[in-house]
Amino acid sequence: MGVEAIAREKFEIFNHKTYINSCSQAALAQEVRAAYNAYLDGLVEFGSPWETWVGVQENVRSLLGQILGAHADEVAITTSASAAVNAIASCFDFDKGPSQILTTSLEFPTVGQIWHAQERRGAQVVHLPAGSDHRVTAQQVADAITSDTAIVSVTHVCYRNGAMNDIKAIVEAAHGQGVPVLVDAYQSVGAVPLDFAELGADFVVGGLLKYMLSSPGVGFLLVNSATAAEYIPTTTGWFAARDIFAMDINAFDPAKDARRFESGTPNVPSLYAAQAGLGLLLEVGVSNAWDVSRQLHEELRVGVEALGGTVVTPSGSGAHGPMIAIATTDEHALVNSMAADGVIVSSRDGNLRVSPHFYNNSNDVEIVLSALKTNRHLLV
Numbered sequence: 001m002g003v004e005a006i007a008r009e010k011f012e013i014f015n016h017k018t019y020i021n022s023c024s025q026a027a028l029a030q031e032v033r034a035a036y037n038a039y040l041d042g043l044v045e046f047g048s049p050w051e052t053w054v055g056v057q058e059n060v061r062s063l064l065g066q067i068l069g070a071h072a073d074e075v076a077i078t079t080s081a082s083a084a085v086n087a088i089a090s091c092f093d094f095d096k097g098p099s100q101i102l103t104t105s106l107e108f109p110t111v112g113q114i115w116h117a118q119e120r121r122g123a124q125v126v127h128l129p130a131g132s133d134h135r136v137t138a139q140q141v142a143d144a145i146t147s148d149t150a151i152v153s154v155t156h157v158c159y160r161n162g163a164m165n166d167i168k169a170i171v172e173a174a175h176g177q178g179v180p181v182l183v184d185a186y187q188s189v190g191a192v193p194l195d196f197a198e199l200g201a202d203f204v205v206g207g208l209l210k211y212m213l214s215s216p217g218v219g220f221l222l223v224n225s226a227t228a229a230e231y232i233p234t235t236t237g238w239f240a241a242r243d244i245f246a247m248d249i250n251a252f253d254p255a256k257d258a259r260r261f262e263s264g265t266p267n268v269p270s271l272y273a274a275q276a277g278l279g280l281l282l283e284v285g286v287s288n289a290w291d292v293s294r295q296l297h298e299e300l301r302v303g304v305e306a307l308g309g310t311v312v313t314p315s316g317s318g319a320h321g322p323m324i325a326i327a328t329t330d331e332h333a334l335v336n337s338m339a340a341d342g343v344i345v346s347s348r349d350g351n352l353r354v355s356p357h358f359y360n361n362s363n364d365v366e367i368v369l370s371a372l373k374t375n376r377h378l379l380v
């Protein structure tokens, strides 16, 4: 269908706010709101429509696969990105096998924390420092891998500064030395075209509440069946069983495919929202969305620099995601001041984060720039 045909009116927040904060949470579409209601209506009408719920979950699995270039059996649906990383972490025997976890200084806290939690199981965590462009390179990864490296874990787009790593090159460097790669793609999925097969990473994790237009409570893990077969999680649950309805309490018999990394009862209300949000995203097309947000990102960069501000996010094709980070002397004062004027953005690590998606436009950018001009004293 394309971006222009998706009416901005679907996102009611634009009736009263300039919302440009999709790195935190997507604007709510009318379809997504209706989907939450459909879940409740089902409870009132049928009580426990499990067959419908399972159908929704399988539809979400298929939609995620279509959007991310994966087969449905390569998609595990989790309740968060953290649950997906934990399931993978639980497969490793750091005490007995390779013990080094090679990660970066750019990770979202949950990823760093989960890897450090493995220290009690014998792991050693090494953080590669980002360069002055806030990225890590494939060469750094290649140089840091040793015969003791168990896994490389790297973020695609950094949540603090919007820098994007060259995952394909990093995967090649790691695979060249026989080391698997986990990618946290939370800040890119839905915004930047990503094809699982082409990327070549062993594990890709993310979630749906940001650029995927959906809800908290749904994350995912992409893993192909050949790789899945090599990893046996100890963080698990009955929805990971080969036959969920075998109801066997005497054995652990995980599914052969990605589903082996799932756990307990899915977050059904959030799956309803996800079905609607992903359906909308598929209509728009991620590459169309990326064309819009890349253009707005550039307009913001030019405008901030014209104000004498500092853009922290690196420039150039392949170097950044949709979000642009702007240096400020007081991130909270700036976010609050802009919010008081109806402009919704966020901040992290001393930077203002402005994160356009396909439903934003140049007028939103002008409003943001005008708010920044008003608050020029908070820019550096």
Ligand SMILES: Cc1ncc(COP(=O)(O)O)c(C=O)c1O
Binding pocket: 079, 080, 081, 082, 083, 108, 110, 155, 157, 158, 159, 184, 185, 186, 187, 206, 207, 219
């Ligand atoms: C890059 C990144 N990874 C992970 C997360 C958190 O994932 P979850 O809360 O689903 O575990 C976020 C949330 O903001 C994120 O931006």
